[in-house]
Amino acid sequence: MASRASSATNWARRVALVTGASAGIGATVCEHLVLRLGMKVIGCARNIDKIEESAVKLRQANTTGSLHAIKCDLRHEDEILAMFAEIKEKYGGVDVCVNNAGLAHPATLLEGKTEQWRNMFDVNVLALCICTREAYQSMKERNIDDGYIIHISSMSGYRLEQPATNVYAATKHSVKALTEGLRLELREIKSNIRITSISPGDVSTEFCLRMYPDDPSIHEKSEAAKKCLEPKDLADAVVHVLQTPPHVQVHDLLMRPTEQTT
Ligand SMILES: NC(=O)c1ccc[n+]([C@@H]2O[C@H](COP(=O)([O-])OP(=O)(O)OC[C@H]3O[C@@H](n4cnc5c(N)ncnc54)[C@H](OP(=O)(O)O)[C@@H]3O)[C@@H](O)[C@H]2O)c1
Structure with missing residues (x-):
């Protein structure tokens, strides 16, 4: 049998795209990929001021990594394609x-x-x-076979919590199906590119404030009821899966706050 790589990829100077990098989980994941893995990270969002501020701070750190902001409204395919074209031109492609x-x-x-x-x-x-498609195409055209796709999904991909979140839960149930679908497509072409979902319960971010912009008390009650997960807990999970050796396919990490019932 042909020998296979058994040690974890060295991600230093490799390129990561993190969507939704202007706040919450995405912002923290960017910092950890730069500081702990030395990656060249592209953070995208509609509001890039905070990503740019973070990029400036990270320049003072002793790391091979760096953070770069690209403005992108993910509701528009043309903006996504333009972002991937810019990444190809400036940084080579997405790993x-x-x-x-x-x-x-x-x-x-x-x-x-x-x-x-x-x-x-x-x-x-x-x-x-x-x-996902554009990242895969970017890997394929550069013969990258150790690339990684990570979906930040939700416990809402596993259960229905309340009527107000039924459609949100349907989107995250979709992500669950898309995770397994991508795994199977990658197996079919015998690719070693990996796919992992991370599915948290409540995380202390702006998520609930954005969901109920006219009623911040909903966010406050949720935070008061329990110790929520912190964005850092999610960044730790992302770094963990990236550091697993190539033969390990973490499929979905379900993470609840210990005190969360649902
Ligand atoms: N917080 C939780 O309790 C929780 C629980 C389970 C799962 N999750 C999942 O975790 C992920 C991150 O959530 P979070 O808690 O970090 O939320 P957050 O603090 O509200 O941040 C959301 C991020 O998504 C970006 N975004 C939203 N619409 C966008 C658009 N049209 N184009 C580009 N970017 C857009 C926002 O950037 P701009 O507004 O600047 O564009 C922001 O950077 C989400 O997929 C969420 O479903 C969160």
């Missing part, structure tokens, strides 16, 4: 794609607004598919 950007609107099946359902599916599902 790791962290599909993190996501959002929820309180929009029930009986009363919800179509525009809110569309926004959730556009960002949480369609953009994740487009970024």
